[in-house]
């Protein structure tokens with residue numbers, strides 16, 4: 001498992017990471033979320049041994065990256081979606097060979113592993129084409145293969161699907177889910193919150209480098225009071241119906257098009273529609289809108305005085 005205790009990183013007077021305690025166990029995808037500048041990339045770079053923390057401790061499978069960076073690098077790898085992490089002038093296969101040698105993977109093992117990884121990311125037929133001729137999605141898939149070349153126990157994914165078309169991003173998500181199923185520990189940052197909801201069993205939310213909340217995505221939504229919204233369309237929204245809806249619950253809101261909205265925990269759709277019908281309303285539609293992780297993150301940031309300041 002990767003563990004940080006009181007992790008802190010200062011860039012001059014700027015505190016990018018401020019006392020983070022994180023745990024990334026094997027066998028699941030852990031999310032690290034926050035608005036721009038929250039400290040996600042800095043945290044990932046520290047875990048990847050690319051940056052050194054100002055204070056606090058990090059252990060990767062029991063090893064200290066500061067004391068033993070070489071051993072840690074063998075056990076982790078980083079894939080950053082926003083950065084080109086492969087060489088354009090080399091073919092896909094040459095890239096994998098080159099990076100595998102950097103990791104001291106024995107040639108025989110490397111040969112087999114390259115074939116397996118090319119297969120995994122769907123690049124077998126393009127393996128001997130130079131990367132400069134690859135599409136963006138192919139380059140990204142090669143970056144994933146490169147990130148797995150040392151068969152890492154832990155994979156750090158910083159916006160891995162950034163800028164990818166939906167089908168390619170979906171394929172990558174399948175690969176990531178499969179890696180966690182195989183026992184690897186994955187730490188994922190992503191602005192695509194639907195991706196996080198789909199992949200992450202546990203999520204940390206940070207703001208201004210500090211811990212704001214953690215839990216399963218559904219727990220975070222519940223913690224932040226982000227409930228499902230009931231949206232009833234009434235064909236003739238008379239003052240009487242409005243009054244009855246407000247008497248039912250003063251959190252009721254009215255939207256254009258005769259829409260009556262209510263965001264409350266628990267099951268309120270049945271009781272609200274009954275109230276409207278009893279007040280003489282005719283239902284034109286009923287929609288239940290599930291809360292999103294985005295709602296939860298925005299609520300957490302609004303709630304945090306340090307972040308809001």
Ligand SMILES: Nc1ncnc2c1ncn2[C@@H]1O[C@H](COP(=O)(O)OP(=O)(O)OP(=O)(O)O)[C@@H](O)[C@H]1O
Nearest residue numbers: 011014015016034035036037038039040041042043
């Ligand atoms: N090398 C650096 N020198 C100075 N400040 C930095 C440096 N790297 C990051 N920062 C600052 O640290 C803070 C955290 O940045 P970081 O890139 O870790 O955030 P992030 O959560 O990854 O943001 P984004 O979602 O925009 O990528 C920001 O205020 C950023 O400006």
